[in-house]
Amino acid sequence: MKYHLVTLGCAKNTVDSMRLEHALRTGRHVGVTTPEDADLLVVNTCGFIDAAKDESVDVVRQLDANRRADQKLYVVGCMTQIAEDEVRAAVPNIDATFGVEQWDEISASIGAASETYDIPAVALPVLGAPSAYLKISDGCDRPCTFCIIPTIKGGMHSAPVGRLVAEARMYAAAGAKELVLVAQDSTAYAEDESMRDGLAALLEDLSAGVPEVPWIRLMYAYPGRVTPRLAEAMASLPNVVPYLDMPLQHGSDSMLRRMKRPTLAKSYRSIETIRRAIPDVTLRSTFIVGFPGETEQEFRELLRFVEEERIDHVGAFTYSPQVGTPAAAYADQVPEAVKQERYGRLMELAQGISHTANRAQVGREVDVLIESREPGQSATGEAIVVGRTARDAPEVDGLALVKGTYPMGSMVRVHIDGALPYDLLCTPVEALARS
Numbered sequence: 292m293k294y295h296l297v298t299l300g301c302a303k304n305t306v307d308s309m310r311l312e313h314a315l316r317t318g319r320h321v322g323v324t325t326p327e328d329a330d331l332l333v334v335n336t337c338g339f340i341d342a343a344k345d346e347s348v349d350v351v352r353q354l355d356a357n358r359r360a361d362q363k364l365y366v367v368g369c370m371t372q373i374a375e376d377e378v379r380a381a382v383p384n385i386d387a388t389f390g391v392e393q394w395d396e397i398s399a400s401i402g403a404a405s406e407t408y409d410i411p412a413v414a415l416p417v418l419g420a421p422s423a424y425l426k427i428s429d430g431c432d433r434p435c436t437f438c439i440i441p442t443i444k445g446g447m448h449s450a451p452v453g454r455l456v457a458e459a460r461m462y463a464a465a466g467a468k469e470l471v472l473v474a475q476d477s478t479a480y481a482e483d484e485s486m487r488d489g490l491a492a493l494l495e496d497l498s499a500g501v502p503e504v505p506w507i508r509l510m511y512a513y514p515g516r517v518t519p520r521l522a523e524a525m526a527s528l529p530n531v532v533p534y535l536d537m538p539l540q541h542g543s544d545s546m547l548r549r550m551k552r553p554t555l556a557k558s559y560r561s562i563e564t565i566r567r568a569i570p571d572v573t574l575r576s577t578f579i580v581g582f583p584g585e586t587e588q589e590f591r592e593l594l595r596f597v598e599e600e601r602i603d604h605v606g607a608f609t610y611s612p613q614v615g616t617p618a619a620a621y622a623d624q625v626p627e628a629v630k631q632e633r634y635g636r637l638m639e640l641a642q643g644i645s646h647t648a649n650r651a652q653v654g655r656e657v658d659v660l661i662e663s664r665e666p667g668q669s670a671t672g673e674a675i676v677v678g679r680t681a682r683d684a685p686e687v688d689g690l691a692l693v694k695g696t697y698p699m700g701s702m703v704r705v706h707i708d709g710a711l712p713y714d715l716l717c718t719p720v721e722a723l724a725r726s
Contacts, residue, residue: 292320292401295329297354299347300337302473302510302686304368306426307392308335311367314398326354331363331401336378338370338443340611348381355382365389367397372443373615391444392429420662421700422469422685423462427455427493428483431475433513434551435540436617437579437610440475449481452493456500468660468700469506470497471685477509478516491524498528505702506660508684510536515557522568532681535565536575542596543589546582550618555596562600573682575604580637581630582610583621590633594640603648604688605641609634642712649689649710656720657681659691659703666696678703680715689713695722 294315298308311333312322323329332354336347347370355364363386366378372390379385389397430444459470474480481489490509497507507530514537525531539558541547547554565572578593597605609630612619659678662685666674669692678691692714697703706723709716 292330293323293328294320294331294333295323295326296333296335297350298335299350300335300339300343300369302424302471303426303429303475304335304337306424306473307368311335311394311397314394315401318398318401320401326357326362329362331365332358333365333367336366336368336370338368338373339439340608340613342611344370344374344377348378351378351382351385355384363387365397365400367393369443373439420685421467421660422471422662423465423467424471424473425455425459425462425497426450426474427472427477427480427490428474432479433476436549436551437582437613439613439616442615444475447476447479447483449479449483449489452481452496455493456496459497459501459504463501463504466700467504468702469508469685470501470504471508471510472497473510475511476513476516477511478513478518478521488518488520491518491521494521494524494528494531498530502530505530505658506681507531508534508681510684512537512561514539514553514561517561517564519564519568522565525565526568533569533571534573534575534681534684536684537561538577540577540579541582541589542578542593543585546585546589546593549584549621550579550582573603574600575606575684575688576602577606577608578637579608579610580633581625581627583612583618583625584623585610585625585633590636594637597637597640598644601644601648602641603682604645604684605637606687607634607637607641645689646710646712649712649715652680652682652707652715653710655707656704657707659693659705659717661693661697661699661701661703664699669694689715691715691717693717693719695719 296308296312298304326332334351337343351366358364365387366385367389368391371378371388375388378388387400428447428449430447431440432447462470478490480493512535540550540552544555580590657680659680661676661678663677666676669675673694674696676693676695676697678693680691683689693703693705704720705717706720707715708718
């Protein structure tokens with residue numbers, strides 16, 4: 292059977308899709324790049340916010356409208372876990388729906404093998420790029436009032452260390468130059484096994500297990516949970532990059548209480564802990580604007596926090612009520628126009644901070660991981676390839692524009708010549724040496 296798989300949503304969904312692909316390929320099914328060539332169409336959906344759910348339904352509806360009578364359509368993942376009736380009402384002709392992590396059921400329905408497919412095969416493409424996501428746990432035990440993830444995924448459950456190291460080795464053998472560790476709350480890793488500082492221990496095992504992978508990157512740390520042991524491990528391990536993503540969600544204590552998130556004091560403590568251990572650490576965070584009840588004063592507290600802490604990379608979302616979460620029932624919802632206006636102000640501030648941080652990089656020599664398959668051209672006709680420095684995570688942060696032609700997956704030493712608000716302009720050191 293030929294299948295075409297569409298993945299929507301976050302990096303954790305990408306990992307789930309790779310595991311599903313391994314199950315299908317183990318069963319001797321073949322992936323194809325276009326829907327027209329497939330016998331089976333599979334959509335791995337996202338149900339985190341309303342916009343993601345709408346996108347999932349639109350994709351499923353479009354595939355259904357264009358498919359042949361002999362093609363089957365499966366819809367799987369987060370949205371079908373919590374809103375299967377909604378999906379089937381929108382697209383009644385779906386052949387089958389499955390929730391999250393129902394690998395056995397999906398495999399059995401089309402005759403695919405189900406054993407050992409939680410470790411992707413080496414032959415699988417590593418995201419079609421030199422980076423691979425390593426999902427260290429799933430589910431969440433946190434009580435955030437805006438989040439539907441615990442309902443979708445259940446409580447936090449960690450992947451075994453041995454499996455993660457084996458998976459990392461397979462990615463390394465497939466050519467990965469970067470492992471990006473993801474979870475709902477990475478700092479809770481191994482707490483379900485009653486282990487303290489399990490994340491630090493995992494980083495040590497991964498660093499030793501794949502010394503040939505130059506970059507290991509940590510995402511989704513929880514505020515207040517960055518321990519001295521974790522910071523020390525990140526600082527001492529040679530292939531763990533000095534980068535930390537820590538979604539803080541707001542800069543006002545009153546808002547954080549309504550969100551049931553850690554206090555600002557815990558955020559400050561985590562930032563201080565990591566900066567003391569790694570003075571040049573790059574920090575990324577995400578924030579919600581327009582949460583129910585947010586006043587202009589509370590929003591200004593968020594702006595002040597971002598400006599004072601100089602967060603290098605800022606992502607922002609306007610609040611979207613999720614049915615089944617406490618916040619969706621709050622009476623004091625913020626008008627959409629106010630959300631959008633505040634979003635614009637926050638991102639304008641964040642852009643200026645990012646530009647300042649980028650300008651501070653000018654004159655330095657750093658490594659760039661090349662991501663583009665084919666070179667492009669600058670305005671002056673020079674060949675340019677696109678990559679990232681260790682300061683930038685894939686898909687969410689800035690880029691490095693490098694003069695010359697280099698293959699995807701190569702690591703190039705460059706001199707940073709210039710800085711844009713989010714991206715860097717670079718010349719390879721070897722080219723400078725020749726000139």
